[in-house]
Amino acid sequence: DAKTTQPNSMESNEEEPVHLPCNHSTISGTDYIHWYRQLPSQGPEYVIHGLTSNVNNRMASLAIAEDRKSSTLILHRATLRDAAVYYCILLNSGNTPLVFGKGTRLSVIA
Amino acid sequence: GAVVSQHPSRVICKSGTSVKIECRSLDFQATTMFWYRQFPKQSLMLMATSNEGSKATYEQGVEKDKFLINHASLTLSTLTVTSAHPEDSSFYICSARGTYGYTFGSGTRLTVV
Numbered sequence: 001d002a003k004t005t006q007p008n009s010m011e012s013n014e015e016e017p018v019h020l021p022c023n024h025s026t027i028s029g030t031d032y033i034h035w036y037r038q039l040p041s042q043g044p045e046y047v048i049h050g051l052t053s054n055v056n057n058r059m060a061s062l063a064i065a066e067d068r069k070s071s072t073l074i075l076h077r078a079t080l081r082d083a084a085v086y087y088c089i090l091l092n093s094g095n096t097p098l099v100f101g102k103g104t105r106l107s108v109i110a
Numbered sequence: 111g112a113v114v115s116q117h118p119s120r121v122i123c124k125s126g127t128s129v130k131i132e133c134r135s136l137d138f139q140a141t142t143m144f145w146y147r148q149f150p151k152q153s154l155m156l157m158a159t160s161n162e163g164s165k166a167t168y169e170q171g172v173e174k175d176k177f178l179i180n181h182a183s184l185t186l187s188t189l190t191v192t193s194a195h196p197e198d199s200s201f202y203i204c205s206a207r208g209t210y211g212y213t214f215g216s217g218t219r220l221t222v223v
Contacts, residue, residue, distance in 0.1 A: 034211060036211075036212075038154075041201075041217070041219070042216055042217060043114075043116070043203045043204075043205070043214030043215050043216050043217045044154070044203075044205075044212075044214045045214065046208075046210060046211035046212065046213070049210075049211060085153075087153075094207070095141075095142050095207055097144040097156050097159060097205070098144075098156075098205070098212055099156060100146075100153045100154040100155075100156075101153060102153050103153060
């Protein structure tokens with residue numbers, strides 16, 4: 001699987017937007033960009049995924065660069081409950097397992 | 111939809127005993143489930159892929175005789191840690207593919223004393 005690079009940690013103030021970057025310069029044309037997050041002492045949860053176009057859902061937005069070599073997860077208004085480790089993962093085929101990197105630990109300050 | 115239930119959430123066992131962890135897909139069928147292990151402050155590490163009705167596929171370095179996986183139905187996979195030792199203490203998490211992505215169990219924190 002293609003590798004992704006994320007900052008180890010980021011900090012945000014509560015109620016402000018957060019932009020979590022991910023670099024994936026070796027992405028292939030059929031790789032989907034997936035984002036998951038893991039709250040403390042819980043299993044990961046799905047956040048969003050996309051292929052080429054920007055995506056929005058109730059949790060977040062995903063902005064994908066035109067060359068697809070990078071993407072940004074956007075939390076529009078960070079809350080204390082958004083404090084988690086966020087993982088950016090490339091996934092090619094249907095039922096292969098997710099391979100987790102180190103992710104970005106997001107801290108939210110009240 | 112696409113809920114995965116994992117049980118127990120935490121377990122303490124004595125060294126040398128075995129522990130079974132269950133992972134159930136509640137509202138969908140999962141022919142394949144995945145088992146991960148996570149040590150403190152580290153990322154999730156894939157241990158094995160569990161296939162319904164056939165043998166599990168283990169990642170390199172994972173002892174198949176120590177971590178027994180059974181996937182006897184389309185909704186249940188179990189991981190048994192046999193002859194547990196303190197170094198097996200970890201957070202174990204299962205996963206299955208749902209409609210919009212992968213769904214994970216809430217994890218099992220195993221402490222071997």
